[in-house]
Amino acid sequence: MTELSDEQKRDFEAAAFRRLIEHLRERSDVQNIDLMNLAGFCRNCLSNWYRDAANAEGVDLSKDQSREIVYGMPYADWQALNQTEASDAKKAEFEARRPRDH
Numbered sequence: 225m226t227e228l229s230d231e232q233k234r235d236f237e238a239a240a241f242r243r244l245i246e247h248l249r250e251r252s253d254v255q256n257i258d259l260m261n262l263a264g265f266c267r268n269c270l271s272n273w274y275r276d277a278a279n280a281e282g283v284d285l286s287k288d289q290s291r292e293i294v295y296g297m298p299y300a301d302w303q304a305l306n307q308t309e310a311s312d313a314k315k316a317e318f319e320a321r322r323p324r325d326h
Contacts, residue, residue, distance in 0.1 A: 249295070255308060257310045257314050261317045264323060271295075274290045275289075275290035
């Protein structure tokens with residue numbers, strides 16, 4: 225395997241993260257509950273991890289600010305435009321698989 229510098233790793237990880245965010249913005253039809261049920265994380269998880277990273281570096285980033293970074297708009301706006309009611313089956317699956325920190 226090619227040996228990567230720390231800077232290259234950081235740059236490639238950042239590029240992959242930006243690509244993931246772009247993909248999730250394009251796929252607004254995929255609901256957070258679908259992501260949680262299939263992958264165990266969702267857009268809100270990403271925004272929390274982003275905020276945690278910022279806070280760890282001394283940057284005070286609010287939950288709303290980090291969500292806007294991930295969603296590309298205020299969370300309430302995204303919900304109004306894209307969020308649908310989850311079926312009872314999806315809700316039951318989520319509860320059965322729910323991670324401890326959610």
